[in-house]
Amino acid sequence: MGAVVTFDGPADTAHLGRLLAARAARIPKLRKHIRPTLLPPGGAAWAEDPGFDPADHIHVHHVSSLYEPEPLAAFASLWIAEPLDMDRPLWDLCLVTGLPDGRFAVLLKLHHALTDGAGAFSIGSGLLDELPGARTPRATAAKPVAAKPPRSPLGLLKDGFSAVVAQATEGASIASSVLRAARPYPTSPISAPNADERCLGFVRLDLADLRRVRKAHGGTTNDVVLAIVAGALRSWLVNRGQRADDRTLRALIPVSVRARQQGSTDGNQLSGYLCDLPVGLDDPVARLHAVRRSMDHAKAKGTATGPGAFPILANRLPAPVHRLATRAAGRAAPLLFDTVVTNVPMPGRPLTLDGARLREIYPLVPLPPHQALGIAVSIYRESVHIGLQANGEAVADLGSLRDAFDKSTAKLVATCM
Numbered sequence: 001m002g003a004v005v006t007f008d009g010p011a012d013t014a015h016l017g018r019l020l021a022a023r024a025a026r027i028p029k030l031r032k033h034i035r036p037t038l039l040p041p042g043g044a045a046w047a048e049d050p051g052f053d054p055a056d057h058i059h060v061h062h063v064s065s066l067y068e069p070e071p072l073a074a075f076a077s078l079w080i081a082e083p084l085d086m087d088r089p090l091w092d093l094c095l096v097t098g099l100p101d102g103r104f105a106v107l108l109k110l111h112h113a114l115t116d117g118a119g120a121f122s123i124g125s126g127l128l129d130e131l132p133g134a135r136t137p138r139a140t141a142a143k144p145v146a147a148k149p150p151r152s153p154l155g156l157l158k159d160g161f162s163a164v165v166a167q168a169t170e171g172a173s174i175a176s177s178v179l180r181a182a183r184p185y186p187t188s189p190i191s192a193p194n195a196d197e198r199c200l201g202f203v204r205l206d207l208a209d210l211r212r213v214r215k216a217h218g219g220t221t222n223d224v225v226l227a228i229v230a231g232a233l234r235s236w237l238v239n240r241g242q243r244a245d246d247r248t249l250r251a252l253i254p255v256s257v258r259a260r261q262q263g264s265t266d267g268n269q270l271s272g273y274l275c276d277l278p279v280g281l282d283d284p285v286a287r288l289h290a291v292r293r294s295m296d297h298a299k300a301k302g303t304a305t306g307p308g309a310f311p312i313l314a315n316r317l318p319a320p321v322h323r324l325a326t327r328a329a330g331r332a333a334p335l336l337f338d339t340v341v342t343n344v345p346m347p348g349r350p351l352t353l354d355g356a357r358l359r360e361i362y363p364l365v366p367l368p369p370h371q372a373l374g375i376a377v378s379i380y381r382e383s384v385h386i387g388l389q390a391n392g393e394a395v396a397d398l399g400s401l402r403d404a405f406d407k408s409t410a411k412l413v414a415t416c417m
Contacts, residue, residue: 001120002109002364003344003378004076004202004387007356009102013060013095019354020093020106020127024054027126029114033089049089057091063098072099073200076107077392080364081198090114093127106353112366117344117376118256120363129352188249188338189242190233192372197392202362203405205384209413216416217285219292222343224412225377225384226251226295227288229341230277231408236401237279247280251375252337253298273298274337284412333368339375340365346380362387373401 024030035047061079063071075096084090090111097104108127110120210224219227229251237244253273275298278290344363351358363376364387372394376387386405390398 001112001117001366002080002107003120003124004072004105004107004200004360004362004364005124005358006072006099006103006105006360007353007358009097009099009104009356011095011097011102011104011356013097013104016095016104016354017055017058017060020058020095021054023127024057024093025052027123029119029123030054030057030089030091034086034113052089057089057093059092059094061094061096063096065098065100072096072105073202077198077200079107080109080200080389081196081392084109084111091123103359104356116256117254117342117363117365121344121346125351127353128358129354131347131349131351188334188371189237189247190249190338190372191334191370192391192394194369195391195393198367199390199392199395199398200362200364201388201390201398201402202360203386203388203402204360205386205405205409207379207382207384209409210384212416213288213412217288219288220295221379223288223292223295225343226253226275226277226291226341227284228405228408228412229375230279230281230287230291231284231411232401232404233277233339234279234282235404235407236397239400239404240397245280245282248276249279249338250336251275251277251339251341253295254340254342275341284408285415288412334370339371339373340368341375342377344376344378346378348381350381361385364389367391 031048031052032046033049034044037043037045061075063075065071068074079092079094082092084092090113092109094107095104096107099105106127108120108124110123115123205228210221210228213224213227214221230249233249234244237247251274253275255271255273273295275291276294278287281287281290342363342365346361358380360383361378361380362385363378365374365376367374367389372391374389376389378385378387388398388401390401395401
């Protein structure tokens with residue numbers, strides 16, 4: 001996973017490299033690598049890398065528009081496809097110069113084992129300038145808490161047994177929902193054989209347009225985004241000569257449960273919803289209403305139940321079982337969903353790097369096995385930034401999909417007149 005972030009220039013790459021290295025050295029997660037464990041067998045743990053040097057993870061690249069019409073996307077596609085070295089801390093950063101108007105970009109790549117989307121922003125914000133006016137919270141005196149009487153061994157045993165039963169019951173409920181939601185294979189028009197090649201695309205929409213749609217037709221901003229995604233995918237399928245009518249595509253919508261996991265330091269704290277994207281509907285307002293119904297239904301079940309909550313099961317498995325089940329779950333992903341659409345939260349205040357203003361931020365979601373497309377969304381200031389990561393061998397017309405996002409948005413906005 002990662003992000004492509006552009007800034008106003010010009011850039012002193014030597015100075016920025018030293019600055020980013022110094023800031024990366026202060027972020028604990030960026031100093032750690034994976035170490036196999038003897039107990040439990042097949043397990044792994046995070047450990048400080050004794051030879052860690054942040055400068056080893058930071059590179060500089062200059063692009064030119066002489067050879068590529070979109071040089072940043074072309075280079076970033078090659079960069080994101082390079083696997084991270086599993087024997088080192090699982091991140092990579094590249095400073096890219098040569099953009100129009102002297103702008104520069106920062107490309108940050110993280111292994112999903114390191115963190116989820118919400119955690120990725122926390123890491124990324126540590127590389128940026130501190131927000132103006134940010135203050136460290138004052139320490140407050142802790143209120144006295146009445147001491148609880150010691151529990152008997154029998155009471156502790158009962159509590160432990162109850163917790164195990166509750167966890168097992170919840171896990172069984174999720175597993176049952178997953179099995180019921182699985183679809184016959186193959187079902188998806190955007191499935192693809194696994195490939196190492198990647199192709200990236202960037203879409204920028206006006207947040208004011210989405211607000212107009214939301215005001216006119218209801219729903220949340222995320223509902224409007226999903227309706228735009230559905231419309232874009234419909235046009236894209238038609239342009240590829242594939243049938244779109246009477247069809248739906250199912251999206252996995254990751255949901256952070258960090259607020260419910262107080263004190264946890266796990267890299268990924270995710271659940272999710274499964275949302276049906278009504279690509280078979282030609283009416284853009286009907287698509288929005290259908291998306292809203294699907295999301296309302298998923299939200300009513302909550303993040304701890306339903307088939308979209310299957311990431312929760314990962315934390316319930318012993319290490320050896322987890323190692324085996326992960327591969328099987330990856331191959332089975334197309335049975336549950338056709339694509340991932342994730343929303344990466346951003347603050348409303350302007351962000352800078354060494355005083356340079358952040359202009360655009362395009363997040364990148366990992367591409368599940370056998371799937372051709374992943375979609376990540378980030379709302380920053382007055383723009384909606386959409387990062388598309390595609391299987392480079394299966395999707396040769398990503399430009400057509402980018403254009404389809406603009407057309408889908410325009411059709412939905414036109415209904416607000």
